[in-house]
Amino acid sequence: MSGGTVSRRRRFTVPDRAYRFALAAAAALFAALLVAFVTAMAIQAVPAFSTLGASFLWGTVWDPYHNIFGLLPFIVGTLETTAIALFLAVPIGIGTALALAYLVPNGLRAPLSTTVELLAAVPSVVYGLWGLVVVAPFFAVHVEPTLTSLFGWTGLFAGPNQGVGLLLAGVILFIMVLPTLVAISRDVLAAVPREQVEGAMAVGATRWQVLWRVVVPGARTGLLGAFTLATGRALGETVAVALVIGNSAHLATSLKANAATIPSLIVSSFGEATGTQLNVLFAAALVLLVVGIAVNALGRFFVRSVKRSGAASVAVA
Amino acid sequence: MSVTTLDPPEDPVLARRAAIQLAATSSLRRRKAYSTAGIWVCRAFLLIAVIPLLGVILYVVSKGLPAWNVDFFTQVTKPEGIPNGGIKNAIVGSLIIDGIAVAFSVPFGVVGGLFLAESDGRIAGGVRLMADVLTGVPSITIGIFGYIVWVKNVGSYSGLAGAFAISIVMIPVIMRAAETALRGVPGTLSEAALSLGARKFTIARRVVVPAALPGLITGVLLAVARGAGETAPLLFTAFGNQFLQTNPTKPMETMPHTIYTYSSQPYADLVQIAWGTALLLMLVILVLNVGSRLIAARLGRERG
Secondary structure, three states: OOHHHHHHOOOOOOOHHHHHHHHHHHHHHHHHHHHHHHHHHHHHHHHHHHHHOHHHHHOOOEEHHHOEEOOHHHHHHHHHHHHHHHHHHHHHHHHHHHHHHHHOOHHHHHHHHHHHHHHOOOOHHHHHHHHHHHHHHHHHHHHHHHHHHHHHHHOOOOOOOOOOOHHHHHHHHHHHHHHHHHHHHHHHHHOOOHHHHHHHHHOOOOHHHHHHHHHHHHOHHHHHHHHHHHHHHHHHOOHHHHHHOOOOOOOOOOOOOOOOOHHHHHHHHOOOOOHHHHHHHHHHHHHHHHHHHHHHHHHHHHHHHHHHHHHHHHHHO | OOOOOOOOOOOHHHHHHHHHHHHHHHHHHHHHHHHHHHHHHHHHHHHHHHHHHHHHHHHHHHHHHHHOOHHHHHOOOOOOOOOOOOOHHHHHHHHHHHHHHHHHHHHHHHHHHHHHHHOOOHHHHHHHHHHHHHHHOOHHHHHHHHHHHHHHHHOOOOHHHHHHHHHHHHHHHHHHHHHHHHHOOOHHHHHHHHHOOOOHHHHHHHHHHHHOHHHHHHHHHHHHHHHHOOOHHHHOOOOOOOOOOOOOOOOOOOHHHHHHHHHOOOOHHHHHHHHHHHHHHHHHHHHHHHHHHHHHHHHHHHHO
């Protein structure tokens, strides 16, 4: 903006103290929003605890018609889908991030990284649609029979091949968390000080030894943060999981079984819930919110501590 | 590896050298084999990661494009069996809801970002952590919060309730992006303005915010992209509406909601509408993302 416009415009300004107050007010309002978020959910959840006691949190039966509300099948379902997603995401995420940070030719690095970041922006409902319409039939016809014949002896693949279910939900979650996971992991892996990498090469380490013994351990806090954030995303993912998990309130012991997670329970039954059931759903949302806040705070803490120390070591160099 | 041998030859020095060379060669061979294997595993993982992700995009394009015709954009959603259904109601609803959310989130987020950029210390650190945490909170809980705060009190589902929920998704994103952009403005600029006797508000309005504008626009575009793709916050706030609704105090259809409800329908024509909507939504979000990158890159170059 040039000086001319300044003189032509009507002068309008605010005293410093009022300006500072306005900024602080916006920040306070924002903080109040988060506090209100947790409080509102807690207030709505209280009736569930007062009528049912806390035991509904680990009850195993969910039968709204007889006013039996056990959340355990959904808590277990949430943990199971998240575990499947992480089981796949940890090795493949680290491998992909290492490849993107150190192994891909320079010309390919930027386009591949951008592609991965853009994929993080694909809406989750699109993954749900794709999972349900495209991947589920493929799973039912090809993947599940193969896995059953290979690993059926473990008992993890009992039941019919239906496509939708625990395994598909876990795999779709894995695909969904991958872009963000890879983007953060690549950043923290690339932030390992260059002199450490060069030092390892100078004493005769192979490329793999440099990556596995120097780069990965050097970035471990950041990687832990990346995986914690991915866990948060997997725990809370709603619509995609609701579309592909088959929504069954029974404890799943087979990877092919239909199951449900806390978010998918909320989505599928919130619309017609009334009375105690509604309060139980608020309590479920409260659990999800508190766990989500804790996991994200932890993940941010890890990632941030790396960025700070990484920046320091670069500055020293 | 030990270099002692069982029966020593005539020249112990030569023998030692040979043994060391042998040990070194085999160690190097082994380490190189591991290295090659490890690197190829990483490359294979990269491929495994890229295939499903590209698969999603290819499927959305190939299944979504056939759904696009004039009716798709000009007609409202129609029940199964009735031809020429479109998603005009969802497009209009998404535009209105996201528009209201942006109008509310941008000033809030930018002022919050100014606070974060101008303050260090525990309070600012706490607010910053809150913003980071809020970006990762399960989106369904944001929808439930919108339901409690808005729908329960007002008594009906509405576009405004949806816009409120989407704002909660957008505000922390804008705040953090604004902080980064505003911190990037050289301190010398605001110091020069201070030396001319400008007040802090004037400096923010006339110097810092204009200088940080590209970064701010980038952040806003990213926040819109994020908010526009969210489904879960809208389910129990904006709810959905099979008719065209432009009054934001009434329930409204949105594009993510159309995809969600139609994808699990057993009717091929409705699933096709879902694919077409997914393509449109993905294109919008892609354009917003790529646009934000281009703006950041271009204005960064001009300033640099």
